[in-house]
Amino acid sequence: MASGLSMRAPVCLIENSNGQFMVKQKALQVLTTVTQPVVVVAIVGLYRTGKSYLMNKLAGQKTGFSLGSTVQSHTKGIWMWCVPHPKKPNHTLVLLDTEGLGDVEKGDNKNDTWIFALAVLLSSTFVYNSMGTINQQAMDQLHYVTELTDKIKAKSSPKTKQMNDSTEFASLFPDFVWTVRDFILDLEINGQPITSDQYLEIALKLNKGTSDEARLCIQKFFLNRKCFVFAPPAPRKKLKYLEKLHDDELDEDFVESTKNFCDYIFSNAKAKTLSGGGVVTGPRLGHLVLTYVKAITNGDIPCIENAVLALAELENSAAVQRAITLYEEMMRKEVHFPTETIQELLDINVICKKEAIQVFIKDSFKDVNQKFQKSLETELEAKLEDFCKQNERKSLERCRALLQDIFSPLEKSVKQNTFYKPGGYGIFLQKKQELIEKYNQQPKKGIQAGKALEEYLKSKEAVAAAIKQADQTLTAKEREIKEQQKKAQAAAAAAKELEILIWKQEQMNLENEMRQEDELRQMFANMEVERRRILAEQEREQARRLQEQAQSLQELQMSTAMPLNSNVRSRIFRSNFLTVTQEVTVIYCEEKSFTFSFT
Template identity: 90%
Template structure:
């Protein structure tokens, strides 16, 4: 039950119908929602003593538990009210109001004893409500406490001496609060004022001449004791409408005592705990209610040890399952199957396993010899094995799908007899190797990548062998054909060579003839050229001679002209000299 939430009204927890106790499912359902530690306060006492009023005050309400206004007892069985604890965060206060003890209508106090025992077994603080004073009559009315050793067992098979004297038995009992209503006396002894706690301690002292069994049992069983005394709340006429009265309409001392009582419960009442220190929450309290009530219904004696062991068995089994569930949820969230390596899975397992064990330790109690923790660890190992198998399976599934996808073109080529030819096996191997490399480059194949590839290749060995055999057969035939072709080509080449030789010889003969003809032509040409050269030489010689003759003639003419010019010049000189009177004539 989350903080701030509470029940609107009490519900019946254990119904008392015709002397038969029956646990109510509605109340158990409420308890399943209370996951916080619980402080359980149960109140018992004679009917019509105002128990329900105090419980309503603890719930912070004026109404809730039935107060009644007649001499008839209203509360039957045990009623429960869960409210948020006003002073302890993350705690729930559970109030248990019991049917009145000593109701004359029941005619048998056997049920009263069981109601008293159940209140003791279920509560962490047990409130006994009585009237007016703690005297011998009050002690006699508290005879139920003397029957506790007959109604409750601490161990499954202890001796009587162990039950009566064992401090362990006493440690299982709740804190004891005695509330005395309509108290008229002065709190003093021998004229000295005392506290209500001192008043209770004095009342519990052994006195001569009286039955001391009840006092002795209270001292032995209830080690922590507290007492509150209450003045009458209001005039008698107003008591039947007590829940409607405001505090200013009530007796001041009564209001103050009620406040002190509530403050004590809120501050000092401890959370319900199991032997061994296990904290009780709503579901655990519900288990205690069922177990104790079932024992009483079956005529057995409620055994605390067996109840706690049964609860431990139940709680620890549930804690194991919660831890396993948490482990599986964390693994599914953190592990992305398939993992690349097994170590990756193991590393995540360490973290999830540690968290699961911590949750188990937190939720478990009284795990004797770590029986349940060892069981949890065994189951976690099995879960890890399951995850490892899932990892392998997921890896195989992915790898097989990848291989089918990657190698499908190659398989289709095989079906089409693409490699059914000489050298086809080599081509097949080359294609296969290329696809293997492509497969190896694919991510997130997981730890079965090698195995899946090996299985796939092994499954195709027959196909590969067939391709190889066909290749060898076809290659042999091809070699034979090629040999025949080679021989034919060699013969053809020889024939071609012979033909070429013959053509070459004919060509050479033709070329020789042509060379001879060319030689003759050239010789004729040379002779013609020589003739022409000689002719030209003769012509040139003749021309030269003519030129020489012409030159000589020209030179002769030039000399003659020069001589004539000289003579002319001499004549001219003579003429000049003659004219100038010179006698000499130059010749």
């Protein structure tokens, strides 16, 4: 509940219907909104003693809690009014007005005892309101306090000594304020003035030789005690209109006592705390109400320790959930999936985990052996594991989408049989490596980048193997074709070379023939020249011989006086010329390595 807001009127917190207690949900819903520490002031006392008037004054209102003006008890059960604390910022004042004790209409005082016990259990300041003086009759009417040890347990373990319980009660019970209404005596003893507090302490002293259990219980259970006495507020005829009267219409002493009472409560009433030091807030107070009323309804004795442990169980469980929720919110805000490294995620986890544990420690109490904190740490480890898995999942999703985008051109080329050719596997590997490098250069892939790439490449191994097999098969065929082409080319080259050789040989033969013909022509020319020379020589020789012969013949003729005719001379010349020609031709042919025959 915000400090500037308050309830417009009281609501019933615990309804008492036919001796049965029931917690009202409307009041619990109000308490759930009170997140501040609560100062709980409960008032009990006999019915028709003006309890509600004091509670209205504490609320700062003239009306609210029903005052009533007849002998019939108006308030049934316990009513609650939450108002901003007038002197303690960020605190809420919770006022509990109880039904009057000793109502003859109830028949027995069993309910009164439980109302008294609940007021003690729920309050941080307990106000007991009575009439007249603090005398033995007043003590007898306060017999409910003597039954607290039977109605309330401090510990869940069996009690050993009542004194031990009394000590526990003293540390857990609220401060005690006794308000004495319509007090008309003078506060003095033996002629000396005393304070109202001294008056209370004197009244609580045990008389020698007597055993006044009520006095003893008040002394043992309530260590912090305070007393206020109130003069009658107004003449009896005006009491039924008390809530409508202004202060100037009331008794001055009553008005002053009321102011002092309210000032004391505002200044000294402490916030409600639990054993172990936990501060009570609205939701915690609501849980205590439910726990105690449930125990009473079930016929059990309300146990303060069990109530605190149950509240601690509930609160610490809620604190664990709040811490986990905070951790998850911080992690979702700070972690940008996928993280580049696992360490990045772990570093953020350290910060968020520390903050979550601090929130838990702030909201929790009575965490025995750090049971819930250890549970929280276990939960946070599990949450971290979830975030790590989520980080891996986000990384895989990112990487798989990235791989599909980057490698889609390659996959398209595979479908188009681009690489199903000799040498295609090498081209495929080169293209694949280029795309792998492109993938590795992409940012924000996360910690599963390597795994995603490995999975993708493994999924394409069959395709790569098919391309490789096709490449090997086609390459072998191409090699075979090339070998055949090479052999054919070699055979064609050999045939061409042979053809060239034949052509060259023919050319050489032709050249040789031509050369031989030239040589023959030259030889014959030379022979002709030689022949002519020889003929010329022969002719000269013949002429010389003829001349010699003629001379010889002449000489012979002259000696015989017998002349030769021309035919004889011609035959002699011709015979000599052929003989000479044959000799010359044979000589020339031997020099030129030619053989000729003459006929």
